[in-house]
Amino acid sequence: MSIIFSRQCEYAIQAVLYLALHPQNEKTSIRELTKVLKIPYHFLAKILQKLTHKGLLHSQKGLAGGFSLARPAANITLFEIIEAIDGNGLMHNCILGFPECSESDPCALHDQWLKSRDGIYQLLANDTINHLASRMKKPQYLTEILQTGCP
Amino acid sequence: MSIIFSRQCEYAIQAVLYLALHPQNEKTSIRELTKVLKIPYHFLAKILQKLTHKGLLHSQKGLAGGFSLARPAANITLFEIIEAIDGNGLMHNCILGFPECSESDPCALHDQWLKSRDGIYQLLANDTINHLASRMKKPQYLTEILQTGCP
DNA sequence: TTGTACTCGGATAAAATTGTCTTATTTTGG
DNA sequence: CCAAAATAAGACAATTTTATCCGAGTACAA
Numbered sequence: 001m002s003i004i005f006s007r008q009c010e011y012a013i014q015a016v017l018y019l020a021l022h023p024q025n026e027k028t029s030i031r032e033l034t035k036v037l038k039i040p041y042h043f044l045a046k047i048l049q050k051l052t053h054k055g056l057l058h059s060q061k062g063l064a065g066g067f068s069l070a071r072p073a074a075n076i077t078l079f080e081i082i083e084a085i086d087g088n089g090l091m092h093n094c095i096l097g098f099p100e101c102s103e104s105d106p107c108a109l110h111d112q113w114l115k116s117r118d119g120i121y122q123l124l125a126n127d128t129i130n131h132l133a134s135r136m137k138k139p140q141y142l143t144e145i146l147q148t149g150c151p
Numbered sequence: 152m153s154i155i156f157s158r159q160c161e162y163a164i165q166a167v168l169y170l171a172l173h174p175q176n177e178k179t180s181i182r183e184l185t186k187v188l189k190i191p192y193h194f195l196a197k198i199l200q201k202l203t204h205k206g207l208l209h210s211q212k213g214l215a216g217g218f219s220l221a222r223p224a225a226n227i228t229l230f231e232i233i234e235a236i237d238g239n240g241l242m243h244n245c246i247l248g249f250p251e252c253s254e255s256d257p258c259a260l261h262d263q264w265l266k267s268r269d270g271i272y273q274l275l276a277n278d279t280i281n282h283l284a285s286r287m288k289k290p291q292y293l294t295e296i297l298q299t300g301c302p
Numbered sequence: 303t304t305g306t307a308c309t310c311g312g313a314t315a316a317a318a319t320t321g322t323c324t325t326a327t328t329t330t331g332g
Numbered sequence: 333c334c335a336a337a338a339t340a341a342g343a344c345a346a347t348t349t350t351a352t353c354c355g356a357g358t359a360c361a362a
Binding site: 307309315319322327331 | 337341342343344347349354357360
């Protein structure tokens with residue numbers, strides 16, 4: 001489990017990155033995603049549903065159905081995925097957990113954390129999914145694709 | 152719950168900061184800490200025990216017992232507290248959750264995350280508890296002390 | 303010495319997160 | 333039309349995190 005995101009969120013990111021490696025009109029089934037990404041089937045299904053409801057993915061029922069990006073990958077940021085799954089706590093919560101921490105009543109780390117947080121935000125919001133996907137040199141699921149020959 | 156730390160860790164930080172506001176030879180009871188910081192009694196007790204075992208705190212049993220810093224506050228960093236409670240995942244885990252992510256097999260965010268991570272590390276490791284405590288302008292528990300008059 | 307106020311540590315409960323199962327519904331192709 | 337393969341969705345189980353309880357030990361003071 002990473003520190004910043006929930007596991008759901010990690011799975012969501014991995015799935016979207018995988019979808020971004022395919023043509024937008026191509027459907028990818030949950031089965032394929034879970035097999036390649038090693039994610040529990042029904043857990044991922046729920047995550048994909050959530051992303052669909054938030055408008056990030058498009059789903060198609062029935063034979064030869066599956067999921068695809070609802071928008072071009074050049075138009076989706078990591079931050080959108082995170083916000084869709086984990087909400088916007090990362091940008092709002094006090095790093096020390098003081099509920100009353102705010103601009104007018106800051107904790108001891110408030111200003112410094114703001115800087116680090118903005119750096120993370122830039123990291124997550126300024127890079128689109130297609131850039132990220134193209135930079136994936138050889139994560140596990142890419143090698144898998146190369147081995148089987150069939151995405 | 153903050154994003155970066157577990158709740159245990161937040162409580163630990165708050166408690167240590169509170170202790171740092173008192174003379175090092177002065178004992179503070181769990182009861183006082185939980186009352187002022189609004190933390191569940193037995194939960195905090197366990198956290199303080201953990202910090203004691205890690206050598207950050209000193210505990211004194213018996214009547215008029217309590218907890219105090221094991222070292223001068225000028226000698227303790229936030230990062231030590233976090234490491235003691237949450238371990239060192241923050242500095243080691245892949246931000247996207249890929250288990251195989253490493254220098255030689257990096258994920259798409261690896262290098263950029265390293266920069267942000269180091270910024271967070273500087274934030275947590277370069278500032279000592281006494282500096283932090285002195286910067287606490289008026290978090291909840293400080294106003295409480297001022298109101299009751301008795302720390 | 304004895305009572306009291308405290309920590310210690312194990313057991314347990316509650317809540318949140320993660321993972322599993324089962325049934326329905328939708329779509330396509332034969 | 334019907335069977336196969338896919339998503340949709342609710343119920344349930346396991347795990348992890350958070351919180352509570354209780355008996356025991358310890359040190360001080362009257």
